[in-house]
Amino acid sequence: MHSALLDKIRGIVGAESVLTGVELSPYVLEGRTPAAAVFPGSVEEVSALLALASDEGIAVTPWGGGTKIAIGAPPERLGLVLGLRRLNRLLEHEPGDLTATSQAGITLDALQGRLAARGQWLSLDPAFGEQATLGGILAANASGPRRHLYGTARDLLIGVTVVAADGSVVKGGGKVVKNVAGYDLPKLYIGSFGTLGIIVEATVKLRPRPDDDRLVLTCFERLKDCGQAVRLVLASDLIPSAVDLLDGEALRGVGLAPGVETGGALLLGFDGMREQVEWQCEEARRLLAGAGPVAQRVLEAEARDAAWRSVRELGGRVFPEAAAQLRLAVLPSQVAEVIEQAGAAAQRCGLRAAFGAHAAVGIVTAVLAGGGESAQPVIAALREWRELVRAAGGHAVLERAPLAVKEQVAVWDPPGPAGRIMERIKIQLDPKGILNPGRFVGGI
Amino acid sequence: MTTLTESRRQSLGRALEGIVGKAAVLTDPQELMVYESDGLTLFRALADFVVFPTSTQQVSALVRLADAEGLPFVARGAGTGLSGGCLPTEGGLVIALSRMTRILEVDYDNQLAVVEPGLVNLHLSWAVGPRGYYYAPDPASQQACTIGGNIANNSGGPHTLKYGVTTNHVLGLEVVLPDGEVVWLGGKTRDPLGYDLTGVFVGSEGTFGIATKIVVRLLKKPQAVKTVLAAFDEIDRASEAVSAIIARGLVPAALEMIDQVTIQAVEDAFGCGYPRDAAAALLIELDGLAAGMEAQAERVVAACREAGAREVRTAKDEAERQLLWKGRKSAFGAYGRVSPAYMVMDGVIPRTKLPYVLRRVNEIVAAANLRVGNVFHAGDGNLHPNILYDPRRPGEEARVVQAGAEILKVCAEVGGSISGEHGIGLEKMDYMPFIFSPADLATMHRVKEAFNPRGLCNPGKIFPTKKSCVETGPAYRAHPIEEKGLAQRF
Ligand SMILES: Cc1cc2nc3c(=O)[nH]c(=O)nc-3n(C[C@H](O)[C@H](O)[C@H](O)COP(=O)(O)OP(=O)(O)OC[C@H]3O[C@@H](n4cnc5c(N)ncnc54)[C@H](O)[C@@H]3O)c2cc1C
Numbered sequence: 062m063h064s065a066l067l068d069k070i071r072g073i074v075g076a077e078s079v080l081t082g083v084e085l086s087p088y089v090l091e092g093r094t095p096a097a098a099v100f101p102g103s104v105e106e107v108s109a110l111l112a113l114a115s116d117e118g119i120a121v122t123p124w125g126g127g128t129k130i131a132i133g134a135p136p137e138r139l140g141l142v143l144g145l146r147r148l149n150r151l152l153e154h155e156p157g158d159l160t161a162t163s164q165a166g167i168t169l170d171a172l173q174g175r176l177a178a179r180g181q182w183l184s185l186d187p188a189f190g191e192q193a194t195l196g197g198i199l200a201a202n203a204s205g206p207r208r209h210l211y212g213t214a215r216d217l218l219i220g221v222t223v224v225a226a227d228g229s230v231v232k233g234g235g236k237v238v239k240n241v242a243g244y245d246l247p248k249l250y251i252g253s254f255g256t257l258g259i260i261v262e263a264t265v266k267l268r269p270r271p272d273d274d275r276l277v278l279t280c281f282e283r284l285k286d287c288g289q290a291v292r293l294v295l296a297s298d299l300i301p302s303a304v305d306l307l308d309g310e311a312l313r314g315v316g317l318a319p320g321v322e323t324g325g326a327l328l329l330g331f332d333g334m335r336e337q338v339e340w341q342c343e344e345a346r347r348l349l350a351g352a353g354p355v356a357q358r359v360l361e362a363e364a365r366d367a368a369w370r371s372v373r374e375l376g377g378r379v380f381p382e383a384a385a386q387l388r389l390a391v392l393p394s395q396v397a398e399v400i401e402q403a404g405a406a407a408q409r410c411g412l413r414a415a416f417g418a419h420a421a422v423g424i425v426t427a428v429l430a431g432g433g434e435s436a437q438p439v440i441a442a443l444r445e446w447r448e449l450v451r452a453a454g455g456h457a458v459l460e461r462a463p464l465a466v467k468e469q470v471a472v473w474d475p476p477g478p479a480g481r482i483m484e485r486i487k488i489q490l491d492p493k494g495i496l497n498p499g500r501f502v503g504g505i
Numbered sequence: 506m507t508t509l510t511e512s513r514r515q516s517l518g519r520a521l522e523g524i525v526g527k528a529a530v531l532t533d534p535q536e537l538m539v540y541e542s543d544g545l546t547l548f549r550a551l552a553d554f555v556v557f558p559t560s561t562q563q564v565s566a567l568v569r570l571a572d573a574e575g576l577p578f579v580a581r582g583a584g585t586g587l588s589g590g591c592l593p594t595e596g597g598l599v600i601a602l603s604r605m606t607r608i609l610e611v612d613y614d615n616q617l618a619v620v621e622p623g624l625v626n627l628h629l630s631w632a633v634g635p636r637g638y639y640y641a642p643d644p645a646s647q648q649a650c651t652i653g654g655n656i657a658n659n660s661g662g663p664h665t666l667k668y669g670v671t672t673n674h675v676l677g678l679e680v681v682l683p684d685g686e687v688v689w690l691g692g693k694t695r696d697p698l699g700y701d702l703t704g705v706f707v708g709s710e711g712t713f714g715i716a717t718k719i720v721v722r723l724l725k726k727p728q729a730v731k732t733v734l735a736a737f738d739e740i741d742r743a744s745e746a747v748s749a750i751i752a753r754g755l756v757p758a759a760l761e762m763i764d765q766v767t768i769q770a771v772e773d774a775f776g777c778g779y780p781r782d783a784a785a786a787l788l789i790e791l792d793g794l795a796a797g798m799e800a801q802a803e804r805v806v807a808a809c810r811e812a813g814a815r816e817v818r819t820a821k822d823e824a825e826r827q828l829l830w831k832g833r834k835s836a837f838g839a840y841g842r843v844s845p846a847y848m849v850m851d852g853v854i855p856r857t858k859l860p861y862v863l864r865r866v867n868e869i870v871a872a873a874n875l876r877v878g879n880v881f882h883a884g885d886g887n888l889h890p891n892i893l894y895d896p897r898r899p900g901e902e903a904r905v906v907q908a909g910a911e912i913l914k915v916c917a918e919v920g921g922s923i924s925g926e927h928g929i930g931l932e933k934m935d936y937m938p939f940i941f942s943p944a945d946l947a948t949m950h951r952v953k954e955a956f957n958p959r960g961l962c963n964p965g966k967i968f969p970t971k972k973s974c975v976e977t978g979p980a981y982r983a984h985p986i987e988e989k990g991l992a993q994r995f
Contacts, residue, residue: 155855155857156751156752157748157751157752157856157857158751158855158856158857158886159751160855180754202696204696212669212673213695213696215672215673215701215704216669216673225944225948229944230944231942231944231945231948232941232942232945233945233948233949235853235920235921235922235940236855236920236921237853237854237855237885237886237920237921237922237925238853238885238886239661239665239670239853239882239885239886239887239922239925239926240853240922240924240925241658241659241670241708241922241924241925241926241927241928241929242922242923242924242929242933242937242940242941243929243937243941243945243946243949243967244705244708244709244949244952244953244967245659245672245704245705245707245708245709246705246945246948246949246952248672248701248704248705248707249700249701249704249705249952251701251704252696252699252700252701253700257700268756269751269753269754269755269756270754272754292614295614295616298725298728298794300793300794333797334797334800334801335797336796336797336800337793337794337796337797339796340794340796340797341794341796390694390695390696390697391694392612392615392693392694393614393615393616394612394614394615422695423615423694423695424695424696454692454693454694455694456694456697456698458698473698473699474698476698476699477688477689478686478687478688478689479688479689479690479699479702480699481686481688482682482688482690482702482955482956483699483700483702485954485955485956485958486700486951486952486955488955489951489952489954489955490948490951490952501699502698502699502700503699505699
């Protein structure tokens, strides 16, 4: 990058908010170093930066907490990293409206802390809340166990302010919980991985914090039994907030079932009023006793939080060194079977595998380890997994893998005929292709 | 109608008949008139043809023909929309989906169903009810409106406070794009690959294409339900109770407000047991687990009492509960007794702004020398002021429209929205700038370009346009489904 251009950038945000040279090491992506990393302090500065980038044709990579930055194909071009961490103010929180508006660079934990002080929370629980930013969570459509009852970003985001590729500031949705005026633009930015615009502010729906919150952990001899247990729970009167499943390897890896011979466990979250939570825990025990559990525990307080944290951060915890991580979406009724087949496939390739799932919504995290120096076994296993998911009518995202693997195994499935519309949307909203070029579905 | 030459009209008619059969094409102006309006009878526009396809293939062939011929087209469900959304503003083709009503698949294990767009909303809940499931979005028109129309308008209902609106219950769509291609957006699995096209299609008011299959979530019926009626001597007190309930950490399934004008009309007509002299009443419904239900109801009662309710009553049994809901749901039918006509407004505000905005609504309507009845989704802040008037009096309808615009301006000023469930359609195109900047609107327009680049699919809606052959008022008529007593307007 020309120094004249760098000077312009410094002129916009101030020299202290621009990193260059060796300071860029935290922002190296798939072996590529950006020209600069810049940290604007206002929406106006983001806007000015994008207008400049657009004029000069510089690629821009928005960067929140960086917890999901590795998801995506290697960037076609890496110009400016645009960090949002200075845009971290909670702008409005009116408890009576159960809504809050915040700048996008606030970390989830910081936001939850502020909301908790007034008895409320944003019902999203993705991994690494201490680092992940609100904007990044929305852009990556990150979620956690409690999505089972409370939904995902698409159910909670009611308004968004975005700086478009040309620097214009665009609002979609609004600040009220019900709104059908115009197109539902917020939906478009959720899960768009920074390819359509930079989210700078978001208005979200909130919930009251529950009085009580417990986790019922039930281990079974076989994974199959877990699948059966999920079915029992869904057909019952229980209203769990989370229905997660871990296979035996995952349980051992995160140390959640010490001393128990188990092929898998069901983790049920219950929150709400004390009376409700107590009844549900008791009812869950009674119900699952019929499915032949080998162990059952109710976890509260720190033990509960630690268990959920393991579930959320499975990929980074289950093996000392994971080789790859795939996220699968299948029908809930197929989860246990798909995991069993995927486990067998990994074994055939001489690898270890562990699985966690938001079982009742059919979202599975699959982690691979082993293979030594060669990328080949990992590539072979991932190909088998992809095929398996495709045959089951689902889809998969390669969330984490070394470059050598990404060169052989696509990060995203092909989008099919709808890909045509996605491309057109991209061209309409980012005609010069400066936002995260080449990283998204269909090469967008 | 467009200005088609007679020979072109005939050749198009033959081509349409070739696709759907002779019995499924209307061309007689008398018959076409049935399709010139929707639930908002203020606007009328006549199509050149109304066609009734029975399959995705037929819809696709129709759209391909329209695209090749440069003929505008618009999907129509039950025609209960309240913003003129399904009107053929530039003539052309109305593609009526009322013969695509099948439930294609119900998968209880995965709690989903695949349905055709012409299926009537309530019929889905009826079909899955015996197994203990239901389809949550419950517009008051649910005995008549279609799931396809619900998708297009992202419709809501009284129970959307807890369970969300249509978009929260749709997983995937099979869509015929405006060039006739059939694509799936989303599907049965979650977190669809790429952009959330299902998410933007829902609420696009028929301007992105025609949905031909819809994958929806099914919910289990709750174990227990509790319904509370609270009466207040001042409307402000009722508004404050709404916020007090929310502030106590409760999320009722429904939280509705009914004002005095409405209560008296309802009591005169049906006698549902609402206190006639109350300034306002709240109808609050809790649902969920039986455990803790009593305690929650107590919290609701306490919140109402503290806000100054003069009477709080819990329905003793299902019969009393039904009676209370009847009062709420028959409000619109009851207006007929006190006024020759009324126009329903639809705006949204942050619920903490209720006291102020309700006062302003009353002022605006009084200044226009009109009367208003309020019956609405207070928990969501979704207002429905119903302005009562007499269409035979010259100029009165115009004053109603003017007062409606002022009310929406107030909604916008307090940080709200100009529509909570009825959509923009033809009615509110000119009010979009109340809440959206030129840049916001330009972005929406670009997204529309991606789906509907030639603009033939439902033209003349959402964004202001000059080219239009719509006729307006004076025109209040009760909607056919209201006349049949099937539904009331919320
Ligand atoms: C008495 C009464 C009460 C009502 N109560 C409520 C209420 O409580 N909540 C609420 O939200 N609304 C309510 N409405 C409004 C209306 O019922 C809803 O907007 C409903 O969803 C419209 O469905 P419909 O099948 O009648 O659609 P139509 O009126 O036929 O069409 C509405 C829009 O959908 C489009 N469309 C229809 N089918 C398709 C398809 N398959 N693919 C793409 N686009 C399509 C049309 O082009 C049009 O833009 C009420 C209306 C009346 C008359």
